[in-house]
Amino acid sequence: MTKWIFMVFLGCFQFWSQAQEIEKPALNIDSFGYPDFGDNSRYTDFNVTYGLTNGLDVALSGFYHRDLIAERFRVPILLKKFISQKTYLLGGAQAEWDFRLAGEPPRMDLLMGIGHEVKEGFMMEASFEKPLNDSDVTPLGIGRKGAGFLRLKSKFKF
Secondary structure, X not given: OHHHHHHHHHHHHHHHHHHOOOOOOOEEEEEEEOOOOOOOOEEEEEEEEEEEEOOEEEXXXXXXXXXXXOEEEEEEXXXXXXXXXXXXXXXXXXXXXXOOOOOOOOEEEEEEEEEEEEEOOEEEEEEEEEEOOOOOOOOOOOXXXXXXXXXXXXXXXX
């Protein structure tokens, strides 16, 4: 049994050490916004990523969403640990405000997940988000206070 544990540990160490060889720019800034189609809806995001070490990034993002039923702003602060050149683990915290619930404190979430760049210009993320406070700002589509949920995200860059 000890032999198997050692082999798994050695394999994980080898996998982990390969991730340290990633070379990327130290600071990366990107953003995107859909045009206004005349229905007063707006969807925009920004992302600022800074490489702390090879294979470890800190990211600050912002997502603004406005349509007929909601007007939200979500800000996650994440650490991303690359386990290969295209795959990373992520963890951090986020706050989400609902501007239509005046005076309500933001929902604070703890999140962790995994992301992968499927191919050049296309990435996918899956994260589990657990609320930390008792805010009336519930995740869009969930409608229950205090419920943890899985968020799936994909992004095309062109």
